[in-house]
Amino acid sequence: MSEILADIGEFGLIQRIQELLQEIGVHTPGVTLEIGDDAASFKPRPGYELLITCDCLIEGRHYLPRHIAPMDVGRRAMAVNISDIGAMGGHPLCALVSLGLKSETLVVDVENMYRGFAEELNPFGASIIGGNFTKSENTVFIDITLIGEVRKKNIMLRSAAQAGDAILVTGYPGQAAAGLKLLQNAKANENLRAHPLVQAYNVPTHRAREGQAIARSSKANAMIDTSDGFLADLGHICQESNVGALLIQEKFPISDELKKAAVQLGMDPCQLFLQESDDYELIITCSPEYVSFVRSAVEAVSKTPITEVGKITAAVKEIQLNLPDGTKHQISPLGWDHFKLKGGENV
Amino acid sequence: MSEILADIGEFGLIQRIQELLQEIGVHTPGVTLEIGDDAASFKPRPGYELLITCDCLIEGRHYLPRHIAPMDVGRRAMAVNISDIGAMGGHPLCALVSLGLKSETLVVDVENMYRGFAEELNPFGASIIGGNFTKSENTVFIDITLIGEVRKKNIMLRSAAQAGDAILVTGYPGQAAAGLKLLQNAKANENLRAHPLVQAYNVPTHRAREGQAIARSSKANAMIDTSDGFLADLGHICQESNVGALLIQEKFPISDELKKAAVQLGMDPCQLFLQESDDYELIITCSPEYVSFVRSAVEAVSKTPITEVGKITAAVKEIQLNLPDGTKHQISPLGWDHFKLKGGENV
Numbered sequence: 001m002s003e004i005l006a007d008i009g010e011f012g013l014i015q016r017i018q019e020l021l022q023e024i025g026v027h028t029p030g031v032t033l034e035i036g037d038d039a040a041s042f043k044p045r046p047g048y049e050l051l052i053t054c055d056c057l058i059e060g061r062h063y064l065p066r067h068i069a070p071m072d073v074g075r076r077a078m079a080v081n082i083s084d085i086g087a088m089g090g091h092p093l094c095a096l097v098s099l100g101l102k103s104e105t106l107v108v109d110v111e112n113m114y115r116g117f118a119e120e121l122n123p124f125g126a127s128i129i130g131g132n133f134t135k136s137e138n139t140v141f142i143d144i145t146l147i148g149e150v151r152k153k154n155i156m157l158r159s160a161a162q163a164g165d166a167i168l169v170t171g172y173p174g175q176a177a178a179g180l181k182l183l184q185n186a187k188a189n190e191n192l193r194a195h196p197l198v199q200a201y202n203v204p205t206h207r208a209r210e211g212q213a214i215a216r217s218s219k220a221n222a223m224i225d226t227s228d229g230f231l232a233d234l235g236h237i238c239q240e241s242n243v244g245a246l247l248i249q250e251k252f253p254i255s256d257e258l259k260k261a262a263v264q265l266g267m268d269p270c271q272l273f274l275q276e277s278d279d280y281e282l283i284i285t286c287s288p289e290y291v292s293f294v295r296s297a298v299e300a301v302s303k304t305p306i307t308e309v310g311k312i313t314a315a316v317k318e319i320q321l322n323l324p325d326g327t328k329h330q331i332s333p334l335g336w337d338h339f340k341l342k343g344g345e346n347v
Numbered sequence: 348m349s350e351i352l353a354d355i356g357e358f359g360l361i362q363r364i365q366e367l368l369q370e371i372g373v374h375t376p377g378v379t380l381e382i383g384d385d386a387a388s389f390k391p392r393p394g395y396e397l398l399i400t401c402d403c404l405i406e407g408r409h410y411l412p413r414h415i416a417p418m419d420v421g422r423r424a425m426a427v428n429i430s431d432i433g434a435m436g437g438h439p440l441c442a443l444v445s446l447g448l449k450s451e452t453l454v455v456d457v458e459n460m461y462r463g464f465a466e467e468l469n470p471f472g473a474s475i476i477g478g479n480f481t482k483s484e485n486t487v488f489i490d491i492t493l494i495g496e497v498r499k500k501n502i503m504l505r506s507a508a509q510a511g512d513a514i515l516v517t518g519y520p521g522q523a524a525a526g527l528k529l530l531q532n533a534k535a536n537e538n539l540r541a542h543p544l545v546q547a548y549n550v551p552t553h554r555a556r557e558g559q560a561i562a563r564s565s566k567a568n569a570m571i572d573t574s575d576g577f578l579a580d581l582g583h584i585c586q587e588s589n590v591g592a593l594l595i596q597e598k599f600p601i602s603d604e605l606k607k608a609a610v611q612l613g614m615d616p617c618q619l620f621l622q623e624s625d626d627y628e629l630i631i632t633c634s635p636e637y638v639s640f641v642r643s644a645v646e647a648v649s650k651t652p653i654t655e656v657g658k659i660t661a662a663v664k665e666i667q668l669n670l671p672d673g674t675k676h677q678i679s680p681l682g683w684d685h686f687k688l689k690g691g692e693n694v
Contacts, residue, residue, distance in 0.1 A: 039400035053386035138485035145492040
């Protein structure tokens with residue numbers, strides 16, 4: 001019979017995870033005390049600032065357990081945090097993982113979740129140094145705090161965009177939104193895990209290496225990840241930088257997969273590109289003369305496409321969308337908002 | 348009508364909390380970026396190591412919403428984290444707060460929770476620099492990551508106890524367990540919030556100042572907080588230090604309030620002292636010749652009583668309890684274990 005958490009208890013689980021991380025994890029230089037005391041400790045490198053972020057996934061809300069393997073839940077939870085560190089130009093160092101789990105959760109599922117965490121952290125030489133297990137009978141959640149480092153001169157903010165900047169975006173935002181829609185429309189026994197858009201939703205590809213390369217190039221002004229959706233996060237840049245934006249719809253990078261899925265879903269692919277979507281791409285703004293430098297910086301570390309989709313304007317907090325037919329529309333940067341009522345319905 | 352989260356949304360809540368913290372919070376030196384970007388940033392002080400801990404409270408499991416004000420929920424959640432930093436000899440610096448909230452949660456309740464966080468952090472010059480809000484319809488939770496600093500030579504570990512050490516404990520462990528029992532036995536409309544043992548449960552008094560003073564004295568060997576209960580945490584010291592312990596029951600500090608409640612509850616006060624209890628006191632071990640130095644170090648910063656309750660032995664991982672009638676018992680360091688089945692029942 002498969003072991004459940006009630007069989008081994010909290011302290012038993014801590015020991016199992018410690019042993020697993022010894023086996024599959026890495027040792028991050030500077031970490032002086034890992035799991036096993038009241039707190040973990042580490043010695044920061046001189047000359048660096050520390051970046052700290054936290055992000056939480058709730059089962060059924062941020063992932064659909066029927067459609068994702070436990071290891072991919074782990075990868076997803078860690079990738080969204082790595083994305084935040086990368087969007088600041090930083091390098092991930094160490095993580096604390098706080099889990100709310102049920103008594104009947106399988107031990108092997110928790111172990112596989114940690115394999116997913118390690119798969120995302122190991123390439124950075126980053127490790128899990130602490131955390132917490134709590135019994136949560138109604139809601140499984142994964143709350144991760146990730147610490148990274150960055151040289152002060154390289155920190156990338158959302159508040160530093162300049163009127164006239166080009167707006168660049170990595171990858172293909174909107175794919176995760178389409179993947180989620182496909183899952184929500186799936187038939188009872190349909191297995192869509194291998195569908196590329198479902199994979200884009202389940203295990204989003206953070207752009208931390210690209211973010212670090214852009215930061216080191218010193219050629220970009222503002223950067224943010226698209227965790228709230230392209231439009232909402234461009235809106236954050238406009239809000240914090242006191243600028244506006246002009247978007248050229250025909251320049252939007254829409255993957256063939258997304259075009260195909262949009263037809264199937266009866267949706268506008270450009271709408272999927274703009275709206276809330278769990279892609280973790282980067283929006284970058286830079287002076288038009290530096291666009292090719294930013295491209296080269298990214299090309300040196302990755303094959304991720306970068307597309308210029310518009311420019312930053314002086315029209316404070318206004319976002320204008322130019323359609324292929326020549327019409328211009330003011331659009332509102334509404335993004336993913338967990339609590340807000342929209343049309344009378346909780347989203 | 349009172350505002351709920353669905354009225355103002357996630358971004359509205361972020362703005363409200365930012366404004367509130369501007370008003371009631373402090374600015375921690377070294378923090379270079381607070382709430383409002385993909386990550387927060389700070390510049391660590393040269394010569395210090397960083398301590399990181401996280402602890403999570405779940406409504407109904409770690410606090411009973413009917414019996415506690417939202418501000419005290421905030422104090423409780425922050426105090427248990429401050430306790431972990433203090434038990435390492437460290438000073439709290441900055442916190443990330445991750446909340447799982449319902450759409451119908453009152454905005455004022457969340458604001459009062461933050462007032463509670465600030466009440467605990469402000470005396471240390473520590474502040475909230477980031478976090479996350481997630482909609483969680485079934486379970487409200489508060490997950491906090493707290494970062495502190497300590498000079499390397501002052502780090503206090505649970506793994507450094509020596510055979511022959513005196514075992515000291517601060518305050519009156521067991522009071523929180525009794526307070527919780529009183530709440531669990533309360534009648535439908537009974538309000539016990541002002542009962543001192545209920546207060547001990549609702550808003551435990553961390554011993555961070557005492558922990559720092561003990562660490563600076565350089566006279567103690569091992570230290571841990573009693574978050575799992577006195578016996579379980581003494582067990583952690585024995586396990587990690589490869590030692591045993593001898594406890595003298597008649598020396599246990601039992602407050603008059605606890606004696607009275609034990610009679611009312613039909614329980615043994617010494618059992619309440621030993622078992623799982625949400626007190627956040629410190630267990631300290633030190634060479635017998637340094638007991639008075641440790642006492643003096645604590646007296647210089649606090650009126651918290653310190654009691655010598657036994658000694659560390661070479662009998663690896665064995666804990667012996669000597670009763671007033673001269674009998675000796677081997678006891679097992681079982682503590683608070685969220686998942687483990689005990690007598691067939693989930694606790």
